[in-house]
Amino acid sequence: MDSLRRDSVDPAARDADRLAELFPMVVTEVIGADGRATRAIDFDQLRRRLGDYVVEGERERYRLDWPGKRRAQREAREPASGTLRPVRSESVNFDTTGNLFIEGDNLDVLRLLQEPYLGRIKLIYIDPPYNTGNDFIYDDDFSQTRAGYLTGSGQVGAGGVPLVANPEWGGRFHSNWLTMMYPRLALARNLLADDGVIFISIDDHEIDNLKKIGTEIFGEQNFVAQIIWQKVYAPKNSARWFSEDHDYILVFARNRERWQPRPLARTEAMEARYRNPDDDPRGPWKAENMSARNRYDAGVYPITTPSGRVIDGPPRGSYWRISRQRFDELDADGRIWWGADGDNVPAVKRFLSEVAAGRTPQTLWPYDEVGHTQDAKRALLRYVPFGNTANVLNSVKPVELVRRILQLAGDPGDGDIVLDFFSGSGTTAHAVLEQNLADGGNRRFIGVQIPEPLPVAEAGLASIFEIGLTRVRNVAAEIRARHPGAALDLGFRVLRWDTSGLADARVPxxxxxxxxxxxxxxxxxxxxxxxxxxxxxxxxxxxxxxxxxxxxxxxxxxxxxxxxxxxxxxxxxxxxxxxxxxxxxxxxxxxxxxxxxxxxxxxxxxxxxxxxxxxxxxxxx
Incomplete structure (x- = not known):
């Protein structure tokens, strides 16, 4: 019987396996630090194999760089060595639930999740720190000191002597934030299923940088959308320049060819546009303009209305959208509307029964559809009995916003796993429970949060992690009371990051x-x-x-x-x-x-x- 290994698989070894599969001729052996022969990749051979497609050294190229990027890339490759320990006393339905709340630094936890959830996560939603310096609970300001930035970027040497004539220090406000985000996104990509997708909330401070590292990690071809969320319902009159009324949500797919958003349900206002003034047996319909601006040579012809009026052709600068033959076919089938007196410009009847069941999602999400920041705070206060106002988070997202993302991401009954590794107050977990209740889904959630202490300790509420637990417990209790017969997973298993349960046997x-x-x-x-x-x-x-x-x-x-x-x-x-x-x-x-x-x-x-x-x-x- 062999001993169980202590460390997780090295991500670099996994990448080497992929290279070996693609280019078996670059695999070789070297003597490792322990004196044993080990497999290696002959980079010189790989370079010759790729020829002119290799760029290295001082050759100019398009890329995003910052002091700390090499460290960030190295952290993304480091294997995990800790473990997760179950906490039954804080869990709900520990033995049967499929939901997880994990307490620990999300970088450590993401490394541990590489093995069990590799390629299994359908949806990741995260609301990371915006790097504004304004949030008083999260470590939300990753700016360096001016001296630290200049030294790290190679612009000053020993003793602070400048190495460049005009040192630039504006980037110090971004470098640490990028170094924090990069390895986490790289590890998150590994977890996504081939038809998986990640939604990331952000504001103007880091939207450009986030999109650049997202493009580098997920691939430019897998960028899906940049959504605008209207986060406030009224302008801020105290704004110095402009009232910032929106945030962004960036969307990247693991493989854009494999993922598409599900259509949204039609609204009552949309269905109200369909009527049946002529009692057509095919049901309600909506009149659609028959002309369009795009050139269509077969779309220029005169039309005679039932009243006898001759219409010489489409409006100036436009074309009929259908040919004469197709027009006559539709008219014979009663699909052309001429108006009540038969004298109008013709319009095509679009029947409600024949249109798609849903609507195509748009990149503008107004607050009246997905909620605003005040809705988010009210929901938090409803389920978490704060004893001190200083502990109330200001950066929470509305449940309706995350429910919209869940509706788009996948089919309700597929058992999708939803991951949020900046889980904060538990909004994503809350949204999963409510959306499962609404559509009969069986989604599971995994929330990861560092035990960030609150400004003022409260009984049973000492950290942001405990805010999330309290909130979801109360949400689940409310659902259970209102819907006692609902077959829903309303529990969660609490796990806590810790050092390995095995002592290191590698003793000199x-x-x-x-x-x-x-x-x-x-x-x-x-x-x-x-x-x-x-x-x-x-x-x-x-x-x-x-x-x-x-x-x-x-x-x-x-x-x-x-x-x-x-x-x-x-x-x-x-x-x-x-x-x-x-x-x-x-x-x-x-x-x-x-x-x-x-x-x-x-x-x-x-x-x-x-x-x-x-x-x-x-x-x-």
């Missing part, structure tokens, strides 16, 4: 004495429960950490079952426990390494699985 031999050698027989850190270890195994093996967990016993030992994974982390195990696990014929089985008295017991356990469940992959911690 010259520092290891007899006592230290004995300690190496059990690598599990003190205080870790069976569920802690189970979740770490799920993450390392790329299994969904939201998989329902059931508990069984054998010979008095706890056996944890999560889908096709069965684990027993008891301090000691008997042959009966091993056989009980094997008889479940799981795809994966995990035991505590120190639970086996010796190598003979490990060999016997392997023989039991070979006999009872030979397809099971058996590991030890």
């Amino acid at each position: 031999p010259d520092t290891l004495d007899q006592a230290g050698l004995a300690a190496q027989t059990d690598r599990i850190r003190p205080g870790r429960t069976g569920e802690d270890l189970l979740l770490q195994v799920q993450l390392d093996w790329g299994l969904d950490p939201a998989t329902p967990i059931t508990v069984a016993t054998a010979d008095g030992r706890e056996i944890l079952v999560a889908g096709e994974l069965v684990a027993c982390f008891a301090a000691t195990i008997s042959p009966g426990v091993v056989r009980a696990v094997a008889e479940r014929r799981p795809r994966w089985a995990v035991f505590r390494d120190s639970a086996f008295a010796g190598d003979a017991d490990r060999i016997n356990a392997g023989q039991v699985f070979a006999e009872v469940s030979p397809a099971t992959d058996v590991k030890v911690l």
Whole structure:
């Protein structure tokens, strides 16, 4: 039985695999730092293979650069080494829910999610810091000091001596923000399904930079739209220059050829435009102009109305949109409207029963359709009983706005996973619950938030993360009370980022004495429960950490079952426990390494699985 690896797969190794698949001739071997031969990519060979398509060195090229970009790219490639620990006491319906709230730095968490959710996320919506310096709870001002920017950008040397004649320091307000956003977006892209999409809220401060790094990460060909959201219902008379009435939402697809927005439902006002003044048996219809400005040579001909009036042709500078033959066919079928007295310029009847069921989404979203900032704050105050006004977030988004995004992103019943790794007050999770209630959907949410402390600590409400938990608990309770028979997942499983549950076994031999050698027989850190270890195994093996967990016993030992994974982390195990696990014929089985008295017991356990469940992959911690 092999030991379970401690670290997640290196993203750089995954990229090397892709290169090896495309260009097998560039794969070679080198001697690594540990003295062992390891696979590598021969970049010289790759350069020769690509020929004139390679650009490097001082050659000019189009790109966005800033001090810290190399660090940002390096952070996007670093593997995860921590884990997530379940917190039952703060969860709702822990054993059955598919929803997750994760407390931790989103960069650490995104690295951990690479294995279980690679290519599985249908929708990502994030509302990151806008880098305005105005938000008093989020660390929303990533500007550097002037000295720090000049040093980092190579414009000054040791002792602050200028290296350029006219140093530029305006970019210091953007570099740290870009360095923060870049690796998170790069990791997020890996999680998107091939037909997945990401929506990102932003304002004028960083819209240009966000679009540039989004284009670099997702590809210019996968940019979908730049939406304008009217965020206020009245102008700000206190504005010094212009009242800023809107924010933006950038939309990038993982593969634009695979994703399209779903049509929106028609509004009552739209349907009211269809009437039936002539009692047509085909139902309500709307008259559409028959002329257009685009040149159409077959669209120039005279028309005689039923009243006998001759219309010489279309209005000056325009053309009939249909040919004479098609016009006669429509008229014979009663699809031309001449007016009540038969003397009007003809119009084509468009029947409601024949138009598409929905409407094409537009890039202008008015507040009367998707809410405004005051709606957002009212919703937050309704579900979170703040004791201190200083703790009320000012940058929340309305639930209606996120529900609009959910409506566009995918089909309600596809079991889509919705990720928000700047989850803040839990607006996205709130919207998922309400939208599932409205359309019978079965979407799942994953919210990630760092435990940012509030300005004034309150009982049960010490951080932004706890604001989100409180809000969604109360939203779920309200839905449950109003719709007791609704078959909805109204729970969530709380997970918390922590260091690995396994101590580092890579100890230099010259520092290891007899006592230290004995300690190496059990690598599990003190205080870790069976569920802690189970979740770490799920993450390392790329299994969904939201998989329902059931508990069984054998010979008095706890056996944890999560889908096709069965684990027993008891301090000691008997042959009966091993056989009980094997008889479940799981795809994966995990035991505590120190639970086996010796190598003979490990060999016997392997023989039991070979006999009872030979397809099971058996590991030890």
